[in-house]
Amino acid sequence: MQMNHNFRELKIWQKGIDLVDGCYDYTSTLPKDEKYNLVSQINRCSCSVPTNIAEGCGKRTSNHFAEYLSTSLGSCFELEMHLVICERRNFGNPELRNELSLKIIELKNMIFNFREKIVESKKS
Numbered sequence: 001m002q003m004n005h006n007f008r009e010l011k012i013w014q015k016g017i018d019l020v021d022g023c024y025d026y027t028s029t030l031p032k033d034e035k036y037n038l039v040s041q042i043n044r045c046s047c048s049v050p051t052n053i054a055e056g057c058g059k060r061t062s063n064h065f066a067e068y069l070s071t072s073l074g075s076c077f078e079l080e081m082h083l084v085i086c087e088r089r090n091f092g093n094p095e096l097r098n099e100l101s102l103k104i105i106e107l108k109n110m111i112f113n114f115r116e117k118i119v120e121s122k123k124s
Contacts, residue, residue: 007054016050029093048075069115
């Protein structure tokens with residue numbers, strides 16, 4: 001099955017890009033000595049979310065696309081974990097962190113459901 005998704009039109013990609021913006025805003029509030037640790041990790045895994053969605057759109061089959069969605073989902077979980085560390089260390093702006101946490105939960109659900117829909121459509 002040929003995939004023909006324009007990633008820019010996918011809500012999960014749009015929300016993923018918004019998540020990246022929010023993460024860059026949040027990491028600007030983290031301690032400077034975390035620049036090469038948490039700041040880098042948070043920014044990199046947040047970028048991974050929409051990047052894998054976009055890359056998956058270019059794959060030939062729904063199975064390949066689903067794998068990239070799984071990677072994107074994994075990056076959401078990684079990002080969520082980094083925010084837990086920030087919370088435990090009392091790093092950064094707590095309001096921004098809470099907003100990000102809510103966005104991550106919403107996006108995880110959306111990516112999971114979209115991936116399931118793609119896998120199910122292949123079975124039909």
